[in-house]
Amino acid sequence: MWSELRDLREGVDLGTPPRSGAPVKVEVDGVEVTVPEGSSVMLAAMTAGRAVPKLCATDTLEAFGSCRVCLVEIEGRRGFPASCTTPVAEGMRITTESERLGDLRRGVMELYLSDFPAAELQGGWSEFHETVAVLGVDSHPYADRANHFALPIDDSNPYFLFDRAKCIVCSRCVRACDEIQGTFALTVDGRGFASKIVASQDEPFLQSECVSCGACVQACPSHALVEKSLFPEGYHRAESTEA
Amino acid sequence: MTTVVHIPADAGSVAVGAEWVAVAIAELAAARDQPVTIRRPGTRGAFWLEPLVEVETPSGRVAYGPVAPTDLPGLLDAGLLDGASGHPLYLGTTDEIPWLASQTRVTFARCGVIEPLDLDAYRANGGLAGLERALAMEPAAVIDAVEQSGLRGRGGAAFPTGVKWRTAAEAPATRRYIAINADEGDSGTFADRMLLEGDPFAVLEGMAIAAHAIVADTGFVYIRSEYPHGVRIVEEAIVAARTAGWLGTDALGPGRAFDVEVRVGAGAYICGEETSMLESIEGKRGQIRPKPPVPAISGLWGMPTVVQNVVTIASVPPILAGGPAAYAELGVGRSRGTITAQLAGNIARPGLVEVPFGATLGELVDDYGGGTRSGRPVRAVQVGGPLGAYVDEDMLELPVDYEALAEARAMLGHGGLVVFDDTVDMAEQARFAMEFCSIESCGKCTPCRIGSVRGRELIEQIIRGEEVETSHRLLLRLCDLMEHASLCALGGLTPLPVLSALRLFPEDFGLAREAAHVV
Numbered sequence: 138m139w140s141e142l143r144d145l146r147e148g149v150d151l152g153t154p155p156r157s158g159a160p161v162k163v164e165v166d167g168v169e170v171t172v173p174e175g176s177s178v179m180l181a182a183m184t185a186g187r188a189v190p191k192l193c194a195t196d197t198l199e200a201f202g203s204c205r206v207c208l209v210e211i212e213g214r215r216g217f218p219a220s221c222t223t224p225v226a227e228g229m230r231i232t233t234e235s236e237r238l239g240d241l242r243r244g245v246m247e248l249y250l251s252d253f254p255a256a257e258l259q260g261g262w263s264e265f266h267e268t269v270a271v272l273g274v275d276s277h278p279y280a281d282r283a284n285h286f287a288l289p290i291d292d293s294n295p296y297f298l299f300d301r302a303k304c305i306v307c308s309r310c311v312r313a314c315d316e317i318q319g320t321f322a323l324t325v326d327g328r329g330f331a332s333k334i335v336a337s338q339d340e341p342f343l344q345s346e347c348v349s350c351g352a353c354v355q356a357c358p359s360h361a362l363v364e365k366s367l368f369p370e371g372y373h374r375a376e377s378t379e380a
Numbered sequence: 381m382t383t384v385v386h387i388p389a390d391a392g393s394v395a396v397g398a399e400w401v402a403v404a405i406a407e408l409a410a411a412r413d414q415p416v417t418i419r420r421p422g423t424r425g426a427f428w429l430e431p432l433v434e435v436e437t438p439s440g441r442v443a444y445g446p447v448a449p450t451d452l453p454g455l456l457d458a459g460l461l462d463g464a465s466g467h468p469l470y471l472g473t474t475d476e477i478p479w480l481a482s483q484t485r486v487t488f489a490r491c492g493v494i495e496p497l498d499l500d501a502y503r504a505n506g507g508l509a510g511l512e513r514a515l516a517m518e519p520a521a522v523i524d525a526v527e528q529s530g531l532r533g534r535g536g537a538a539f540p541t542g543v544k545w546r547t548a549a550e551a552p553a554t555r556r557y558i559a560i561n562a563d564e565g566d567s568g569t570f571a572d573r574m575l576l577e578g579d580p581f582a583v584l585e586g587m588a589i590a591a592h593a594i595v596a597d598t599g600f601v602y603i604r605s606e607y608p609h610g611v612r613i614v615e616e617a618i619v620a621a622r623t624a625g626w627l628g629t630d631a632l633g634p635g636r637a638f639d640v641e642v643r644v645g646a647g648a649y650i651c652g653e654e655t656s657m658l659e660s661i662e663g664k665r666g667q668i669r670p671k672p673p674v675p676a677i678s679g680l681w682g683m684p685t686v687v688q689n690v691v692t693i694a695s696v697p698p699i700l701a702g703g704p705a706a707y708a709e710l711g712v713g714r715s716r717g718t719i720t721a722q723l724a725g726n727i728a729r730p731g732l733v734e735v736p737f738g739a740t741l742g743e744l745v746d747d748y749g750g751g752t753r754s755g756r757p758v759r760a761v762q763v764g765g766p767l768g769a770y771v772d773e774d775m776l777e778l779p780v781d782y783e784a785l786a787e788a789r790a791m792l793g794h795g796g797l798v799v800f801d802d803t804v805d806m807a808e809q810a811r812f813a814m815e816f817c818s819i820e821s822c823g824k825c826t827p828c829r830i831g832s833v834r835g836r837e838l839i840e841q842i843i844r845g846e847e848v849e850t851s852h853r854l855l856l857r858l859c860d861l862m863e864h865a866s867l868c869a870l871g872g873l874t875p876l877p878v879l880s881a882l883r884l885f886p887e888d889f890g891l892a893r894e895a896a897h898v899v
Contacts, residue, residue, distance in 0.1 A: 200670070201670075201824075202668075202670040202824075202825070202867055203824045203825050203826065203867065204825075204826055205825055205826050205827055205865045205866070205867070208865060216864060217864055217865065219670065219867075222670035223670075223672070224672065241861060241864055241865045244827075244857065244858070244860075244861035244865065245826050245827060245861065245865055248826050248827065248830040248831055248834060248861075249826060249830070251830065251834060252830055278850075278854055279834050279837065279838075279854075280837075280841070280847070281837065281841075282833070282834065282837050283833055283837070305826075306823065306829065308824075324665070325665060325667075325823060327823070328648065328650070328819075328820070328821060328822055328823045329817075329818050329819055329820065329821035329822075329823050329828075329829060329832070329833075330818055330821070330823070330829055330830065330832070330833045331823070332822075332823025332824075332829060
């Protein structure tokens with residue numbers, strides 16, 4: 138079933154939407170590439186064939202900058218800018234791989250994994266799983282810890298379900314609802330670690346303003362939002378082997 | 381003849397009984413057939429003397445404090461209304477109280493002196509001179525003046541104000557905005573509140589000058605909901621300024637409108653971060669926007685927006701009125717003008733101290749603050765709010781100067797100094813820094829949203845003595861991640877108090893000094 142999903146994906150996700158400005162020339166890991174002004178560094182990197190890992194970015198939605206696995210280094214700039222939210226500038230020299238970047242990205246991924254059910258990592262396929270594989274991280278060092286594993290599943294909608302335990306709070310569903318469908322049915326409720334995706338005023342999907350268009354399901358990188366038809370026998374959370 | 385008595389009406393003074401004092405003086409004086417006129421200014425910021433009662437006498441205002449209602453019969457018997465000196469609470473002429481007299485009040489010159497909504501008193505004390513001067517100048521010349529003054533943002537980032545204004549003025553746009561950040565959420569800070577409640581016209585005047593400089597027609601003052609007095613006073617000040625004609629349709633000259641609206645926050649620390657504040661003003665969830673673009677290029681509704689802290693914008697009128705050179709003469713290095721330090725925590729004389737940059741932390745904590753309130757030795761001072769570094773006693777020699785503090789791995793932030801004595805548990809303080817971040821994180825980026833919770837858990841493990849070495853190593857790595865991978869300064873700066881506590885006070889974590897090896 139997961140392999141079917143994998144095969145369904147076509148083409149390259151450039152990470153951020155295309156732009157149509159004047160041509161801007163940049164260098165990504167030594168590869169020269171020309172992209173329209175207003176494009177993101179991520180798009181330039183993807184175009185140059187230097188894919189940057191990503192989770193909250195996808196080229197059907199405006200850049201958001203929340204996941205922090207797409208950090209890069211840019212010559213002459215301090216720190217590690219997120220490639221999705223940083224626009225290109227003429228002559229920019231971008232580095233997408235370094236020991237330091239690898240450390241930071243793996244550190245971020247470990248934080249994600251510390252709040253992702255370990256059993257769900259096995260056998261599944263999603264952009265999340267793909268990024269986990271790309272970064273070569275399959276565990277995290279955090280012991281006793283707060284998590285969201287016990288949050289209930291919302292299966293009120295006849296077509297899809299929402300398993301909050303697998304939600305990485307990247308807001309792609311919220312943004313898809315706003316930017317693609319224009320329904321504004323989803324939002325983030327609460328803040329900090331308590332931030333969670335809710336429909337309308339924290340209502341079951343079916344009772345909310347959701348119109349069941351499926352844009353959020355398509356946008357979800359971790360299959361927290363997923364079609365029910367994939368589970369003819371009914372959806373069950375993977376058995377956790379963790380204490 | 382009626383005697384004029386001043387009793388502060390700001391939230392801090394009211395909290396320690398100023399309201400009761402005001403009522404009691406009026407009643408007791410009436411019973412003695414001694415007519416009094418009660419005036420209610422903001423506070424001068426000497427909170428250790430509040431409620432501070434000032435009586436107007438031919439030789440100036442005479443102060444008494446801190447006054448409790450029960451002190452009043454005795455004070456009146458001792459000649460309070462004549463400014464007599466015979467009572468233990470007598471402080472002499474207000475202007476000669478050393479704690480106040482030694483300060484350099486530029487931005488806070490009127491605060492606590494005049495009633496906040498008395499526009500005549502505002503004018504009589506130098507108000508509107510800056511705006512009048514600015515309106516006689518070309519907008520570009522106003523920006524030049526602000527740039528020459530060396531003024532930098534007092535909200536914490538210390539960005540040069542003139543550069544920000546020039547960026548906004550030069551960004552092509554059909555509209556521009558001024559947005560004042562009065563979401564003063566740092567623990568132990570109250571400078572913004574003092575101005576909102578004590579000198580709101582100064583904030584509005586600064587906004588009008590900025591509006592002239594960058595050609596804006598609308599401004600917002602974003603005030604935290606925890607400041608209800610400030611909200612009311614600023615709203616009333618806006619109405620008064622409109623009535624007087626310096627806000628509204630022809631505020632900046634014929635056909636040149638500028639008006640101001642108040643926006644009230646809903647209790648989120650993160651809305652003190654400028655991009656979250658802009659989201660909130662637009663009516664959205666207070667969540668960080670990535671930069672670039674900076675707000676000066678694309679801020680409110682995508683338009684160039686000058687975002688300034690309350691103290692910064694209130695510093696602009698005196699700069700224009702007195703000339704940028706006079707302001708730039710104060711201070712050291714690249715930190716020009718005055719710093720408004722706010723002394724809080726375990727301190728004998730808490731309050732607001734406005735002095736030129738270059739004063740040492742020790743001068744503020746010991747000379748002005750009088751050391752700890754408990755009388756025990758000072759062990760640590762957190763400088764710059766909940767995201768600021770802790771400093772120890774040796775570091776009190778550091779000058780208050782953005783660059784010098786940064787070099788010592790500390791930061792000035794909004795100017796808050798919270799003092800702790802030798803009973804403080806610095807491991808608990810470090811734990812709290814992470815907890816604060818986990819509560820106040822907007823939840824957008826992962827290093828802050830999850831990292832702060834993991835940080836709190838790791839410090840709790842260290843405190844419990846579990847896997848101390850491993851937890852410590854993980855904590856250092858997590859701090860590095862939060863510092864370099866977070867979206868904004870909340871996640872990015874939270875490691876600062878944690879690492880400074882580890883570096884300076886490893887024994888509180890059960891770590892040997894050599895083992896702490898925090899670089």
